[in-house]
């Protein structure tokens with residue numbers, strides 16, 4: 001049993017897809033979130049830069065009492081591969097949990113992956129899927145505009161610009177006949193409705209952030225680190241840029257990130 005918080009980080013809003021799921025499946029846990037909004041996007045940067053940013057994000061979270069770290073960022077998870085950046089507390093990224101869910105869910109053995117340019121270049125999801133099941137066929141596509149559209153709040157189901165971008169990016173994935181699509185960047189589930197509309201019925205969407213949250217729960221259970229508190233968990237959010245911009249955009253997505261405690265913090 002351990003009452004410390006779960007530390008979650010991302011370059012911006014995307015990691016909230018993981019926080020929301022953690023709140024649903026572990027309602028008594030406290031969460032400390034860090035969104036590196038001053039340096040977003042990560043997905044267009046080099047491996048060295050992303051790893052340096054990740055190290056600083058983790059150092060920030062570790063100034064607080066945290067019992068586990070979740071890199072709720074497909075790009076950071078992809079750059080790390082199988083390496084854990086911490087050795088004294090549990091850690092997970094999003095790639096392996098999402099790949100495992102996809103291998104479990106696909107019926108026709110064809111899986112799509114969408115992610116940031118750095119994630120797609122790294123081939124992290126193909127590697128993870130093929131480690132689990134080498135006969136699964138994987139089609140990938142980088143969708144660089146999605147992160148910006150989400151961060152600027154172009155998230156409404158009827159948003160014409162986001163829909164157009166989705167149609168363009170998802171066409172090759174649709175042609176490949178996938179029945180399962182990994183949203184391999186944690187920002188993408190924020191425009192899930194649009195992605196679902198474009199992919200059409202019969203395609204199961206997997207949120208990498210949600211799968212990481214489920215994986216984190218299993219990890220904490222196995223290591224006997226869940227809280228014994230019966231009070232509702234308390235979330236605190238830190239961002240490296242403007243609090244008001246984060247609140248405004250989080251509003252569309254996660255109520256307590258919009259209303260709760262949000263602080264601006266230097267790394």
Ligand code: DGL
Pocket residue numbers: 010011012014015040041042043044072073074075076116119147184185186187
């Ligand atoms: N949400 C992130 C990811 O999952 C990063 C997006 C970005 O900063 O480019 O890849």
